[in-house]
Amino acid sequence: MDLTIILNLSGLCDQLSSFFNFPIFAKNFSMAYELSEQEQIRRNSLQELYNLGINPYPPELFPVNVNTAEILANFLADNSLYQDVTIAGRIMTRRIMGAASFVDLQDSAGRIQLYIKRDDICPGEDKTLYNTVFKRLTDIGDIIGVRGYVFVTQMGEISIHVKEFKILSKSLKPLPIVKEADGQTFDAVTDAEFKYRQRYVDLVVNPGVKDVFVKRTKMVNTIREFLNSQGALEVDTPVLQSIPGGAAARPFVTHHNALDIPLYLRIANELYLKRLIVGGFDWVYEFSRDFRNEGMDRTHNPEFTILEFYVAYKDYFWMMEQTERMLEKVALELHGTTDVTVGDKVISFKAPFKRIGILDAIKEYTGYDVYSMDESALREVCKNLEIEVNETMGKGKMIDAIFGEKCEQHYSQPTFIIDYPVEMSPLTKKHRSKPGLVERFELMVNGKEIANAYSELNDPIDQRERFEEQVRLMERGDDEAMFIDYDFLRAMEYGMPPMSGIGIGIDRLAMLMTSQVSIQDVLFFPQMRPEKKVVQQSDDSELLALGIPVEWVPVVRKAGFKTAADVKAANPNKLLNDLSGLRKKLKLEIPALRIEEVKAWSE
């Protein structure tokens, strides 16, 4: 870029600058066309603040000494409190009435109304702070700090009478406007894509969203306390595993460069926790972030959290009692009652929960007694029930399919489904009295599985055979069958205490406990397809290089042609049309283009 171009650029900047009424830096002057009107105005305000000697992003701490919830909770009882508060938060609405204004300030704990009077924040002659800085240069979404005293307005609302006011962070993008009155919400952001991609905005503007996540954390804390108080030890085990074991699922694969081996993101942490029990711990647990490379829907996210815990010398009956007690406690802690409203149902987490054998459940809902059936008989049953089966499915998978299709949805109230067929439970101890079954339960709530537990298999010879059966299934084409983890077998050969273990889907439990129908609503940042780049990054120089006059470059970009390739691919007639239209529309005082010029750009 030679000197003349630089000179031209700065000349153009002045022109654009006056057009948009704010300074534009040469480096990114094209941006001016790509911002919305409101964003331009906010940048303009930002510059004006600088011009007034105000730093809209001050570096020093702001000494907050109270939050909104504390004030609202305590002030009415004692009006002498909070007579010198400093508080900070985001401006959510403004009601300006000349020399006095009301502002709703939102902090992490809630909202409170501010009363800002011109002559209080500007005691002298100079009213700039109120008239200009507050009224004109401050916007909804800005983060401010104020100092003042708490009082009650004539309308009876607890408010802060502001004496000092300071901008702590200028907001450049307008927030969606959500209004509330008498418990009703107006214009809430309902677009799922917007909510999930820009959760930060969802959290700011939509009432109740924060509460879901606060409840989720409270739930996890309650569980942690429940376990810790009984002597359980929280541990961390590897996320990157060379053998993805402990569950039937498709893993994500990655590669470790230094070791030059494939590694898998864990689908479960079961086998590692069991190793720790071999090592001599009696009770270990982990809130495990697991990853499964499978479909996504409202109960499945590629990464999700499972609580697993393993307890030596216990069996699955003991585990059922623990589970009941734990969930009862969670419900009480979160809702103050064991009855939790989920959608239009009320679910009672009052212990004990109902228990029923999976085969009895199938008998109840289908009439078939599949207990002693062989594979071909079972296939026939599936056919009669119109359940799709294929050659890769063994006995266990078919029974699972029948249950999933015909029974699962009936269990709204917490119900333990117990005593599963051995074929679908390769890590589970054989049933003490019912041949062909294992000591396993799943907890169904609201028609969904939320926990899965067993008396854990600790016979290394049996375990080896079960793994080998899995390999046979894999050879039949079952891509979910488990790999053999030889180190796990070795650990078991040293002697593994009898134990019971469980996995509880924390996301699904959070859905239940917060009455959300979609897993995306209990994850801060649910998985999404990457957003297409909204603004294509390109350098003006590549457009200049085509011979486009410098004064036309921002116009070309505004017209949607952001790269040299875009311009070359364009029909010159259309391009000329678009550009001339913009020139007219924006009333640009630059020479009109001729078709020959435009054609020359793409040659």
Added chain:
RNA sequence: CUCUCCGUAGCUCAGCUGGUAGAGCAAUUGACUCUUAAUCAAUGGGUCACAGGUUCGAAUCCUGUCGGGGAGACCA
């Protein structure tokens, strides 16, 4: 992967069987010293997701693409 619905101003949404876009809030300017979905007046703001096609004419009809929701398939 299949079916289905959706994508219009910063946000929430209208826009009929084709005739180049409207409202409320938000924004700008002004009035107003206890308002609270504040009010009143005026003003500005849109490549109607993207790309093709049909047509004199497309937000609207057709095809494809992208993104999202829902249902199914697969799967915990």
